[in-house]
Amino acid sequence: MVVSPKIAPSMLSSDFANLAAEAKRMVDLGADWLHMDIMHLALSKGYLVSRYSRVYNSLCYSGRHFVPNLTIGAPVIESLRKHTSAYLDCHLMVTNPMDYVEQMGKAGASGFTFHVEVAKENWQELVSKIRSAGMRPGVALKPRTPVEDVYPLVEGETPVEMVLVMTVEPGFGGQKFMPSMMDKVRALRQKYPTLDIEVDGGLGPSTIEAAAAAGANCIVAGSSVFGAPEPGKVISLLRTSVEKAQPIT
Numbered sequence: 001m002v003v004s005p006k007i008a009p010s011m012l013s014s015d016f017a018n019l020a021a022e023a024k025r026m027v028d029l030g031a032d033w034l035h036m037d038i039m040h041l042a043l044s045k046g047y048l049v050s051r052y053s054r055v056y057n058s059l060c061y062s063g064r065h066f067v068p069n070l071t072i073g074a075p076v077i078e079s080l081r082k083h084t085s086a087y088l089d090c091h092l093m094v095t096n097p098m099d100y101v102e103q104m105g106k107a108g109a110s111g112f113t114f115h116v117e118v119a120k121e122n123w124q125e126l127v128s129k130i131r132s133a134g135m136r137p138g139v140a141l142k143p144r145t146p147v148e149d150v151y152p153l154v155e156g157e158t159p160v161e162m163v164l165v166m167t168v169e170p171g172f173g174g175q176k177f178m179p180s181m182m183d184k185v186r187a188l189r190q191k192y193p194t195l196d197i198e199v200d201g202g203l204g205p206s207t208i209e210a211a212a213a214a215g216a217n218c219i220v221a222g223s224s225v226f227g228a229p230e231p232g233k234v235i236s237l238l239r240t241s242v243e244k245a246q247p248i249t
């Protein structure tokens with residue numbers, strides 16, 4: 001197995017007012033990547049409505065917004081880049097990822113992961129532009145999207161370099177891990193032994209074993225890391241679980 005573990009604390013759970021210090025703290029505690037969640041603004045009262053997230057997510061998706069939340073954008077990435085050389089693993093939960101490629105590249109993003117649900121028509125052009133802008137392309141899929149939808153993007157002439165399997169409905173940190181998503185991870189790992197496979201949502205000490213056993217090597221963890229009394233211990237536990245499940249040979 002040639003894939004290596006990448007532990008990526010989700011900065012969505014950090015103190016945004018102290019982002020540079022939070023980033024440094026995570027890197028010092030052993031983080032490989034910093035996961036940056038870029039989300040679009042929802043309709044008003046989005047958070048409350050999102051309590052009914054299944055219905056609301058489909059409303060958002062059919063409308064202008066990908067998720068019922070608003071987080072950060074390229075200006076924040078640009079500011080953070082001045083304070084860290086860490087790999088910034090950017091997860092774009094937006095309906096129009098193409099519009100953000102140039103600005104994210106200039107801002108200093110390292111990885112640019114877009115959602116397959118909004119890129120069925122133009123993913124080849126999108127992947128080429130991401131590469132030209134100096135970033136590593138990745139594709140993400142929502143829980144109700146079949147895994148087969150990303151196969152062409154992994155196998156195409158301009159392939160993505162990572163698949164992000166959402167293990168919660170995108171939009172918010174602190175949700176419950178969906179174990180049924182491990183079927184997707186297993187299918188991807190079986191088909192692509194050297195691919196970076198990232199899992200995102202609800203990962204922590206109680207769910208890492210399932211994800212690692214299924215073959216995930218890139219682990220996003222927000223609330224379980226930032227909410228822990230000793231975040232460094234959680235980071236190293238996540239890494240050990242991936243290493244044990246997939247020893248690097």
Ligand SMILES: O=C(CO)[C@H](O)[C@H](O)COP(=O)(O)O
Nearest residue numbers: 170171173174201202222223
């Ligand atoms: O993409 C995301 C939400 O859409 C976040 O990366 C994810 O939820 C991480 O947070 P947590 O580990 O707390 O679930």
Ligand SMILES: [Fe+2]
Nearest residue numbers: 037091200220
């Ligand atoms: Fe994310």
